[in-house]
Amino acid sequence: xxxxxxxxxxxxxxxxxxxxxxxxxxxxxxxxxxxxxxxxxxxxxxxxxxxxxxxxxxxxxxxxxxxxxxxxxxxxxxxxxxxxxxxxxxxxxxxxxxxxxxxxxxxxxxxxxxxxxxxxxxxxxxxxxxxxxxxxxxxxxxxxxxxxxxxxxxxxxxxxxxxxxxxxxxxxxxxxxxxxxxxxxxxxxxxxxxxxxxxxxxxxxxxxxxxxxxxxxxxxxxxxxxxxxxxxxxxxxxxxxxxxxxxxxxxxxxxxxxxxxxxxxxxxxxxxxxxxxxxxxxxxxxxxxxxxxxxxxxxxxxxxxxxxxxxxxxxxxxxxxxxxxxxxxxxxxxxxxxxxxxxxxxxxxxxxxxxxxxxxxxxxxxxxxxxxxxxxxxxxxxxxxxxxxxxxxxxxx
Ligand SMILES: [Zn+2]
Numbered sequence: 001x002x003x004x005x006x007x008x009x010x011x012x013x014x015x016x017x018x019x020x021x022x023x024x025x026x027x028x029x030x031x032x033x034x035x036x037x038x039x040x041x042x043x044x045x046x047x048x049x050x051x052x053x054x055x056x057x058x059x060x061x062x063x064x065x066x067x068x069x070x071x072x073x074x075x076x077x078x079x080x081x082x083x084x085x086x087x088x089x090x091x092x093x094x095x096x097x098x099x100x101x102x103x104x105x106x107x108x109x110x111x112x113x114x115x116x117x118x119x120x121x122x123x124x125x126x127x128x129x130x131x132x133x134x135x136x137x138x139x140x141x142x143x144x145x146x147x148x149x150x151x152x153x154x155x156x157x158x159x160x161x162x163x164x165x166x167x168x169x170x171x172x173x174x175x176x177x178x179x180x181x182x183x184x185x186x187x188x189x190x191x192x193x194x195x196x197x198x199x200x201x202x203x204x205x206x207x208x209x210x211x212x213x214x215x216x217x218x219x220x221x222x223x224x225x226x227x228x229x230x231x232x233x234x235x236x237x238x239x240x241x242x243x244x245x246x247x248x249x250x251x252x253x254x255x256x257x258x259x260x261x262x263x264x265x266x267x268x269x270x271x272x273x274x275x276x277x278x279x280x281x282x283x284x285x286x287x288x289x290x291x292x293x294x295x296x297x298x299x300x301x302x303x304x305x306x307x308x309x310x311x312x313x314x315x316x317x318x319x320x321x322x323x324x325x326x327x328x329x330x331x332x333x334x335x336x337x338x339x340x341x342x343x344x345x346x347x348x349x350x351x352x353x354x355x356x357x358x359x360x361x362x363x364x365x366x367x368x369x370x371x372x373x374x375x376x377x378x379x380x381x382x383x384x385x386x387x388x389x390x391x392x393x394x395x396x397x
Contacts, residue, residue, distance in 0.1 A: 002115060006091035006137060008053040009061040012040060014084050016065040033066045054113035060094040092136035098147070100130055110135075110145050120145050140223035141216060151306040154242050158308060162246040164360025166319065166352050167293055173236065174352035176360040181236050183292040184228040186221075194221050229292050237299035241309050248363030249297050250316035314362040320355040323347050 016036060040058060044051045050058065068082035085091075099111040102122065109117040110133060120143075127149040136144045164176035172183030186194070197218045204211035240247050301311045320340075322329045328344035335341050340354040349357075 002112060002118070002135065002137070002143065003091075004053060005057045005093045005112070005115070005135070008050060008058050009064075009093040010085045010087070010091065011050070012043075012058045012061040013065050013082075015039075015043070016062060017082060017084050033062070036062050036066075056096055056113055057093045060096060064094065090136055090138050092134055095133045095135065096131075098130045098133040100126065100133075100147075118145075138223060139216075139219040141219070142223065151302045154238060154303055154307040156242045156307055156309070158245050161244045162248070162360060162364065163240065163244045164248040164356045164358070164363060165240070165250075166356035166359055167250060167252070172292060173296070174350075174356050175240075176353065176356040178350065178353050180352075184225065184232050186225055190221050190224070194218060197221075230295065233292060233295040233299050237296055237303055240300055241303040241307055245309050246363065246367070247300055247304065247309065247311045248360050249300075249311060249313050250319065250359055251313040252293060252297075252316070312363050312366060314359055314366055316359065319358040319362070320351065322358050324349070324354050324357040324361065 037059060040055075040062060044055065044058070065082060072081050095110070095112060100108055101117075102108045103119070106122060107119055108122045108126075109119050112118050112135065126147050130147040132148055134146050134148075136146070138144065166174045166176075173181040175181075197214050201211060201214045201218065204214060297311070303309075304311045318329050321331050321334055323333060323340070323342035323345060325347040326342060326345040328342055330343050333340055333342045333344075334351055336351070338351055340349045340351040341347070
């Protein structure tokens, strides 16, 4: 039945997308939400397959679509246009007036319409009255149930500490007070297995059972990385918000960060390319890093909002080439991946930390905090933590 709920929700969603794609300016109005609900009732009357399902699940799919449409038209928060949902992506549906009961410390049950009580692992505290719940089936074949709840405030003492955060290529994240956080990476073993599966998939017939099995195995590797990445973003964002009143991030277009690794031309054969495994793996890791960034910034923003701290974004232009002492901008000052040595004043610093300090200085300037020189204030009000394990993600909770 859960599979069927997913199929119904997908069907109804796609129906709404189709109606919208028939619409263009001048053609009159696209169906309004109320009219779509009426059309759903008609479709249920005509289709026994749909009628056998839960109308509340199907109505909720329409409401989901309306929300996605509203987001698409929101000028302040441009979202992508809602598109067709395929059988292959993440599947899901929403339950209203959710009933939940606890079985023991680890397990609970949620009531799914026309399906009955379904057991789930109780991984975090639930809101008093859950209201809605979203049930999803991810591409790795795992079911999840999530309950929307406001972000609770973190336990923190405002002390005026500020920090700038630079996205490094190797370390993922360097703060202006010199802490390094490594993002999770795909392991050598998993990267190898993934490539093997990818090659196998390319040879397999579309729609075949074996191909589906390969796809599932690939999705399981991806899911493992996604889990670790989410975990990382949770821990690091908590740490940043607990320790600082203001966190300055670079304004990023994460899409630009995910670039395919360049193919390496074969010098012997013009027009041919050498296989390059290191680059393929670098490509996988780059993708992971980019998505870590997006998740981290979003979670830090949500936690800051709930806890009386703030996250601001600044233009990252030249932040890695500018000297934080004299403000001189030169590509040559960045001697290597790790070292910054200003060609104008000779100031030396760790390259990523120098960039993070520039970002912080820009954030302070944006907030109207006077700065005597670029980078002033970088150390000024940063509390030093005596935690010995500072700088590793493991200690950040
Ligand atoms: Zn300088």
